[in-house]
Amino acid sequence: PRPAEPYLDGSDGKDWPGYGRSFGEQHYSPLTQIDGKTVGDLGLAWWFDLGPENSATQPIAVDGVLYFGVGHSIVHAIDAKTGKLLWRHDPHAAEAAGPNLRLGWGSRGIAWGNGKIYTGTQDGRLIAIDARTGKEVWSVQTFDKNQPTYISGAPRYYAGKVIVGFGGDMGKVRGYVTTYDADTGKQLWRFYTVPGNPADGFENKAMEMAAGTWSGEWWKYGGGGTVWNAISYDPETDTIFLGTGNGYPWNHKVRSGGKGDNLFLASVVAVSGSTGEYKWHYQQNPGETWDYNAAMDMALADLTIAGKPRKVLVTAPKNGIFYVIDRVTGKLISAEPYTKVNWASKIDLATGRPVENPDARYPDGKTFTIWPSSAGGHSWQPMAYSPATRLAYIPVINAGMTIRDEPDLAHYKPPLDRSSGGSFIPDFDVKDPKQATGALVAWDPVTQKKKWSVEHPTLANGGVMATAGGLVFQGTVDGSFKAYDAATGKTVWSFATGTPIVAPPISYRVGDTQYVTIITGLGTGLAMWAPILSRYNIDPRSQKRRVLTFAIGARAKLPADKHSVQPIAADPEFAPNPASAAAGAVIYMKHCVVCHGFGAVSGSHAPDLRRSTIPTSPEAFASVLREGALVSGGMPRFEEFTDRQREDVRQYIRTEMQKGRAGTR
Numbered sequence: 001p002r003p004a005e006p007y008l009d010g011s012d013g014k015d016w017p018g019y020g021r022s023f024g025e026q027h028y029s030p031l032t033q034i035d036g037k038t039v040g041d042l043g044l045a046w047w048f049d050l051g052p053e054n055s056a057t058q059p060i061a062v063d064g065v066l067y068f069g070v071g072h073s074i075v076h077a078i079d080a081k082t083g084k085l086l087w088r089h090d091p092h093a094a095e096a097a098g099p100n101l102r103l104g105w106g107s108r109g110i111a112w113g114n115g116k117i118y119t120g121t122q123d124g125r126l127i128a129i130d131a132r133t134g135k136e137v138w139s140v141q142t143f144d145k146n147q148p149t150y151i152s153g154a155p156r157y158y159a160g161k162v163i164v165g166f167g168g169d170m171g172k173v174r175g176y177v178t179t180y181d182a183d184t185g186k187q188l189w190r191f192y193t194v195p196g197n198p199a200d201g202f203e204n205k206a207m208e209m210a211a212g213t214w215s216g217e218w219w220k221y222g223g224g225g226t227v228w229n230a231i232s233y234d235p236e237t238d239t240i241f242l243g244t245g246n247g248y249p250w251n252h253k254v255r256s257g258g259k260g261d262n263l264f265l266a267s268v269v270a271v272s273g274s275t276g277e278y279k280w281h282y283q284q285n286p287g288e289t290w291d292y293n294a295a296m297d298m299a300l301a302d303l304t305i306a307g308k309p310r311k312v313l314v315t316a317p318k319n320g321i322f323y324v325i326d327r328v329t330g331k332l333i334s335a336e337p338y339t340k341v342n343w344a345s346k347i348d349l350a351t352g353r354p355v356e357n358p359d360a361r362y363p364d365g366k367t368f369t370i371w372p373s374s375a376g377g378h379s380w381q382p383m384a385y386s387p388a389t390r391l392a393y394i395p396v397i398n399a400g401m402t403i404r405d406e407p408d409l410a411h412y413k414p415p416l417d418r419s420s421g422g423s424f425i426p427d428f429d430v431k432d433p434k435q436a437t438g439a440l441v442a443w444d445p446v447t448q449k450k451k452w453s454v455e456h457p458t459l460a461n462g463g464v465m466a467t468a469g470g471l472v473f474q475g476t477v478d479g480s481f482k483a484y485d486a487a488t489g490k491t492v493w494s495f496a497t498g499t500p501i502v503a504p505p506i507s508y509r510v511g512d513t514q515y516v517t518i519i520t521g522l523g524t525g526l527a528m529w530a531p532i533l534s535r536y537n538i539d540p541r542s543q544k545r546r547v548l549t550f551a552i553g554a555r556a557k558l559p560a561d562k563h564s565v566q567p568i569a570a571d572p573e574f575a576p577n578p579a580s581a582a583a584g585a586v587i588y589m590k591h592c593v594v595c596h597g598f599g600a601v602s603g604s605h606a607p608d609l610r611r612s613t614i615p616t617s618p619e620a621f622a623s624v625l626r627e628g629a630l631v632s633g634g635m636p637r638f639e640e641f642t643d644r645q646r647e648d649v650r651q652y653i654r655t656e657m658q659k660g661r662a663g664t665r
């Protein structure tokens, strides 16, 4: 028989063995040692220094050991009591990813099950590692490496199986999830989220049904619908819930001739955990066209609504609406905006469909200033749901964006970059933090109303954890890790990390002690917002990325860090060449901006190129772009650039450097 699974919601909270802790993905700890009375005495127990790699990731904890994957899935095991490194497993995923290294930033989380750690990789492997020794047990390739995809999300373990999706809404991709036997890695089932070419036959009845909602030759473009982040599981009914991605190409007119709902894009899809057979779906954005994916975490909760006990699934996806769905039938119970929404006036509860603003679909090719932006009213940073307060705690992004979705397919080629599928302009001054804000919003799923909220100085903040101690924990980009009273939102504890936070915290017990752990450091898609974040210590090289662990009565002190941001590099040989810089700017906006930032002002993920000497030397620049000198650190090769193109990009960066030195930017 299998050992007891600490995943089950009924467990005592000793472990945090999966991304959302329990199968229901509540990001909730049942532990109570740290509560409103004791939290004032919460202090740092130990810290562990990380390198410069992506640290926007959540740890897990089982039997006194903390596990996490940073960078491109470099998994660490650490003694949770002492902070001592036990083992480290590097799958060399950046090197293995080839051109797919251009697409993503690394892992956001891992899974534990029956003595093994499971991690996905940039190159599409799902790897099982012995949790005790750090040795690889099995490894499977989950997608064709010629496909422009990558794994960033946490795999989920359930019932002796492990399920994984992948990301990649920027290219010709058909989304699916695959389930494997957790012991052997043998594939058990695969569920596609969008239909393929009908001429090839359908995999199942659900795909045949879905194909009726598409038009034209969508399969030539892939369709999209990647499951890049959210998966929940209900053991009671053996149901897996998938949060599906947006369409590819973004533009519904290009993808499907402007016709049809395009199932199962932007949907919650319920399938059997044993067989992957379709059960039901609820689509949030029929005919999705704004990168509004439904991939934000889905918490399972038991609520009393209108006097009746209901088993629900709650989710706050990108589109700004908080959905309460009956998780047995898939029927929508209620849906209300949790942030500013202008693409729809409401969700019609009788049909479950949004009443759309017609201007939102780019009539006659017109641009539209849409709220929320394609970054979402809420992104991957998980919300928490507390069964004690019956509130959801959402890390909200308040920002809009002007989008003109390109009507021609040419715009979508080549797909192999993390460039946007549509062209967009932020609906705010990227230097004015007041125009794009973040908040921690406590939301009542029964009344569909805000209970309380805490405003944050910028849009980028951390994932959330709630605890049975009546607390809500969240980190912010200004480098504070705070606990709030779960009922009122009052700040009850704060710790200055000195380093921004986007990852969600966890809590667990070793012996008699309750611990809280958070990983600090920016990462992922936030680089684009660097200009508004630049007041905070975001320079990727001087950020002190760390694992921080707290306990009651602990008194460790972080070293006084010197945030010595490198000056903008000297470039004595620079000579202006506006034509070359303009050509380089076009290439930069297509291939570089998402990691290195608007105007070459970077934060969070990749180095600020203005502060690097590499662009000042043609040889050094070529060694990185053409030869791939920095691949292991996550910088992809751009071997297809001609010498001219490489020089143009270099000229653009050097022009931005010059502006920086002259203080005009």
Ligand SMILES: O=C(O)c1cc(C(=O)O)c2c(n1)C(=O)C(=O)c1cc(C(=O)O)[nH]c1-2
Pocket: 104, 105, 152, 153, 166, 167, 168, 169, 170, 226, 227, 228, 245, 246, 291, 293, 374, 375, 376, 379, 380, 523, 524, 525, 526
């Ligand atoms: O549709 C997809 O496949 C996909 C994947 C990812 C990802 O895996 O990073 C993101 C998105 N979409 C996305 O829409 C998005 O806003 C986003 C933000 C981030 C991030 O790491 O900050 N990833 C992703």
